Amino acid sequence: MRATTIHAPGDIRFEEVPDPTIEEPTDAIIKVVAGCICGSDLWPYRGENPIKAGSTIGHECIGVVEEVGSAVSRTKVGDFVIVPFCHCDNTCAHCAAGMQSACVNVGITQSGQGEYARVTQADGSLVATDGMPDEHHIPSLLALTDVMATGWHAAVAAGVKKGDTAVVVGDGAVGLSGVLAAAQLGAERVIAMSRHEPRQEIARAFGATDIVAERGEEGEARIKDLTDGVGADAVLECVGTDGAMKTAFAIARPGSTVGFVGVPHGVELPIRTMFSQNVGLAGGMAPVRRYLPDLLDRVLTGAIDPGKVFDLTLPMSESAEGYRAMDERRAIKVLLQP
Ligand SMILES: [Zn+2]
Ligand SMILES: [Zn+2]
DSSP states (O other): OEEEEEEETTEEEEEEOOOOOOOSTTOEEEEEEEEEOOGGGHHHHTTSSOOOTTEEOOOOEEEEEEEEOTTOOSSOTTOEEEEOSEEOOSOSHHHHTTOGGGOTTOEEOSOTTBSEEEESSHHHHOEEOSSSOOGGGHHHHHHTTTHHHHHHHHHHHTTOOTTOEEEEEOOSHHHHHHHHHHHHTTOSEEEEEOOOHHHHHHHHHTTOSEEEOOOHHHHHHHHHHHTTTSOEEEEEEOSOSHHHHHHHHHHEEEEEEEEEOSOOSSOOOOHHHHHHHTOEEEEOSOOHHHHHHHHHHHHHTTSOOGGGGOOEEEEGGGHHHHHHHHHTTSOSOEEEEO
16 A cells, blocks of 8 residues: 655655555454644654654544454444554443543554554454544544544533633634633633644634633633633643643632643643642643544534544555645644546
8 A cells, every 4th residue: 555654754655565464363454544644744845743654644533344354343344444543442340430541451553644544452442433424524534533632622621611711822712612622612712822723713613701811821812711710620731741731720719620632742730739729730732532423423423523623634655745735734633646
């Protein structure tokens, strides 16, 4: 098959690689219908994560089941499926507790920007639609494989409830999804921290009631003003940098929780503030499978349209340009078609 590979920082290729095959009886092979580039793919692209030269890259895709292993019973060849980026058996103690991202049999999609992808734990992981979905639903279904579920997890971890004032730190695809999640979970006021006009527009479409363009201490002061000096009832940290985490804790009201889903890079927690203000921290890698049935229903009924985060669609063969566009912030999120 042909797939997107990474050879060195900035060196993305679309080339011939070995087809993924059934390695375990619980596996399935998916023919990819749409894949996409994740903000976290930019860490190795920028040389901030180690790279195994020539390895496939991409963990977000949807598609049609091509082949299943001998132990797979619920998933059928020909099913159209949402592939959560982290695979799980959905039966172990951690899955039963809603922590599918820490499943004892966890796996990660390896070639979501290629023509085929292997899914481990097919029966536990895959959620099928009722037949082939309408073309216009494809971007939103693709968003469920990671960013929408991750934004949702941030809102759940932060304990967003009806009537709350929620603040979302970060205006990438996950942050924007967090805005949508907070609004869906009943927050009365959703404040999006965003400096970029096109992203502010999507945030508003997703339910943001206020936009704060300032960052750092200025941004924190604006949030304090907007909340009569009290701070936010719930904060969603969707970046993963030390600055974003500092802001999150600075604007969280005493007794609240920061829900964090940005992959942490160089973050130091303000443990003294956490102690004196009784502000908690919850979240981590999203248990995507846990939220999929509910999110799929919300997409199909038109309650949410998370596919709006895709502002550039390219043929998969031009994935290198997709990476450049996201790296240079010319695109929020890039959809790739095989
Ligand atoms: Zn991702
Ligand atoms: Zn499990």
